[in-house]
Amino acid sequence: MSGSMLPRTLADELVTDLAGRAADPVSVVAPFTGEELYRLPHATPAEVQDAAARARAAQRAWRDAGDAHRRAVLLRAHDLLLDRRELLLDAVQTETGKTRGQAFEEVFNSAAAIRYAALSARRVLAGGRRRGGIPLVVRARVRVNPKGLVGVITPWNYPLVLGIMDVVPALATGNAIVQKADDQGALSVLLARRAFLDAGLPPELWAVVTGPGAEIGSAVVDAADYVCFTGSTATGRTVAQRAAGRLIGSSMELGGKNPLIVLDDVDVEKAAADAAYGCFSAAGQLCVSVERVYVERGIADRFVPAFADRVAGLAIGTSFDYTPDVGSLATRAQLERVTAHLDDALGKGATLLAGGHARPDLGPLVMEPTVLTDVTDDMACSTGETFGPLVAVTIVDSADDAIRASNASEYGLNASVMSGSRARARAVAARLEAGSVNIGEGYRATFGSIDAPMGGVKQSGLGRRNGREGLERFVQSTTIGETTGLMQLPRAGYEFGRLVGLMVVLLRTLKAVRRR
Incomplete structure (x- = not known):
């Protein structure tokens, strides 16, 4: 069954939860059908300011309620999210076009992030004694407080989990939220928020707004005490500069051109299957998905055809069940970008190994998973982020060559290594310039490890989400020092x-x- 499984009546009801509805509504299209899903009202900058003021007022009571209360609310929300998983899966698929299995990854990782933040916030907020500058003469303590109001700007590609990974740690540490959701992901965000409200979260504490990034995203930055942004590097620079102009902190998860290194001792069939998933999950519309594959020459004659065959055999579809391996692109702009990169590469001499065709018979935005080789530096897909189902395979003479090619990028978000030897894979991983490196997997080994920090280096971002680091970004410390009276300081x-x-x-x- 294809189309939209999310009822129009539910979509219309959910948008009433938006904090701003004064601006003219825009049409949101369902990727599977190309038909209008619903009309989404945008906020005005004044409405963002009003929502921020109400969130600030609610934050004081939320902060004072204490960690035990916050933990109980968030853990109830965790359970409600799981209870409502089928409706959430419908929403994520309807808005993003991804498969049900990849939508479930969002629900799974969202629940894991909620549990982790709820149970870990106490340690981050604990503060406590520190060593004084002069033993027995000076004592010091640290008090930790929430920053206040956190602005969260989230993308369309993973609307549920990329929002939860920022929103919930901020709530767990006693903050309030104003979130700008992307138009193409607003329903998933609002549906998840409903679970938190039903769990006891004050509605004003987590406000959701939509609208143009330049206008409404800027208004969110101007209202906040800290900003989380997930999106392109170009937009991230603008957000970071605006935040820095107000002397507030920010964390940025930005673009990537993520490499996968296949060493010559791999199990070929297993590596081909793992690589295909790492490249084409969510039709490649994932910040940490693989876009470059470097294969050692000794294994290339077996791996490359095995990989191409695996990709060619992926089941493409738009059904709301677990049949398809690859779904649809999310927007017309994404389809045009992938097509432009593909046409540019083929026009300049790249070789097509698999895919390469749009599939309007399956859906208006469906593109076959595509594998290229003979990609050169003058091609747009060589160094620029495609963010779609297009991957370039390059044969290299050695692991050293693969490492140099992997690191020769302005990006450094995610990388992967596949080898028959754990020791060898770890040695290669240690030399890669990336915020996350996966061994034997494309991205899930790190993305799903909520206790470990996630983020990029170079032009792929600032700061970290997840882990203790992901909680600490939402608090600020005050040191309280005192003299004991044992000795008078000079x-x-x-x-x-x-x-x-x-x-x-x-x-x-x-x-x-x-x-x-």
Whole structure:
């Protein structure tokens, strides 16, 4: 069955939860059919400011309610999210065009992120004693507080989990949220938010707005005390500059041109299957999906045809069940971008190994998973992010060559290594310039490890989500120091003169006993 499984009546009901509805609504199209899904009202900058003010007012009570209360609300939301998973899967598929299995990845990782944040926030907020500058003479304590109002700007490609991974850690640490959802992902966000409200979250605490990024995204940045952005590198630079102009912090997960290295000791069939998934999950519309494959020459004559055959055999479809391996692109603009990269490469001499055709018989935005070789530096798909079902395979003479080619990019978000030897794969992984490196997998080994930080290096981002680092970005520390009265600290020149010798002895002693 194809089309939209999300009822129009539910879509129309959900948009009433938006914090801003004054601007003219826009049409949101279902990728599987090309038909209008519903009309989405946009916010105005003034409505963003109003939503931010209400969120700030709600944040004080949420902060004061304490960690135990917040944890209970978030864990109830975790259960409701799982109870409502089928409706969430329908929403994610309807808006993004991905397969049901890849939509389930969003639900699974969202639940994991909620559980982790709810159960870990107490340690991040604990503060506590620290060593004073002079033992027995000075004491120090650290108090940790939420930053206040967090602005979250989320993309269309993974609307559920990429929102949850920022929103819930911020809530768990006592903050309020104003989230700008992408038009193509707003229903998934609003449906997830409903579960949190039903779990006891105050509605004003998490406001959702939509609208043009330049206008409404900027308004969110201007209202917030901290900003999380997921999207393109070009837009991320603009958001980061605006945040820096207000002297507020930000975390950015940006673009990638993610490499996969296939070493010459792999199990060929297994590596081909794992590589195909890592390249074409969500039709390649995933920030951490593979777009470059480097294969050692010793295995190339077996791996390359096996990979091409595996990709050619992927089941493409638009059904709301677990039959398809690859779904649809999300928007017309994505289809045009992939087609432009493909036409440019073929026009300049690239060789097509698999795919290469749009499939309007399956859906208006469906594109076959496509594998190219003989890709050269003058081709748009060589260094620029395609963000679609297009991958370039390059044969290299050695692992060293593969590492150099992988690192020769302005991006550094994700990388992958496949080898029959764990030790060899780890040695290669240690030399790759990326925020995440997966061994034996395309991206899920790191993306799903919620206890470990995730983010990019170089032009792929700033800061980290997930792990302790992902919680700490939402708090600020205050140090409280006090003297014990055991000894008066020097206040005049002659008092320093009397104590210098004693202080030097103290410093040498602390170093000798390895006291930090």
